Amino acid sequence: RKEVEQDPGPFNVPEGATVAFNCTYSNSASQSFFWYRQDCRKEPKLLMSVYSSGNEDGRFTAQLNRASQYISLLIRDSKLSDSATYLCVVLSGNTGKLIFGQGTTLQVKP
Amino acid sequence: SQTIHQWPATLVQPVGSPLSLECTVEGTSNPNLYWYRQAAGRGLQLLFYSVGIGQISSEVPQNLSASRPQDRQFILSSKKLLLSDSGFYLCAWSSQVGPSYEQYFGPGTRLTVT
Secondary structure, three states, X not given: OOOEEEOOOOEEEEOOOOEEEEEEEOOOOOOOXXXXXXXXXXXXXXXXXXXXXXXXXXXXXXXXXXXXXXXXXXXXXXXXXXXXXXXXXXXXXXXXXXXXXXXXXXXXXX | OOEEEEEOOEEEEOOOOOEEEEEEEEOOOOOXXXXXXXXXXXXXXXXXXXXXXXXXXXXXXXXXXXXXXXXXXXXXXXXXXXXXXXEEEEEEEXXXXXXXXXXXXXXXXXXXXX
């Protein structure tokens, strides 16, 4: 089983739609969680850190469910510019080593 | 603010040739530094990380090596490239201060081995 698993998609949604991605992780001792965004042929960029209470940043909401070992990312009112690959990232132990999922691709259509 | 640079941006090298990729960070001191590779259609694989000058940890056995000659400089090298070394090489940094483990990536080097 992979340490971090994501549905690769692609998720094709119209502008204005709400879309949610889930990610599961295998190590119950994981402490920190992140969502990164990666545009085609570019570097990943930090989108959000995921806090245990859940957190919101504008149209983006991240949730953590430790009991079920999954993280979610909700995007409301999708924009064309949201089209990208979203990487779920989990900190392995307390070594600072991040484990990356393979990403979920989102295509927002006009 | 902190910035991270990588060069070259793209590179085409023949099999068996040497490699040297460079990464530098500005605006921070004593960062943790990382080298990742992303093969086409695949996730990021951690290759090396460093917590200080001369301190390198290797994550996977391979024909690559890393060095950290200065606090904010991280170099990825190979003596003889293989076809399987093709990929997108990303350098990242994180702060050693505080509990945050957020990593920030450079623009990457796209390597094609022919």
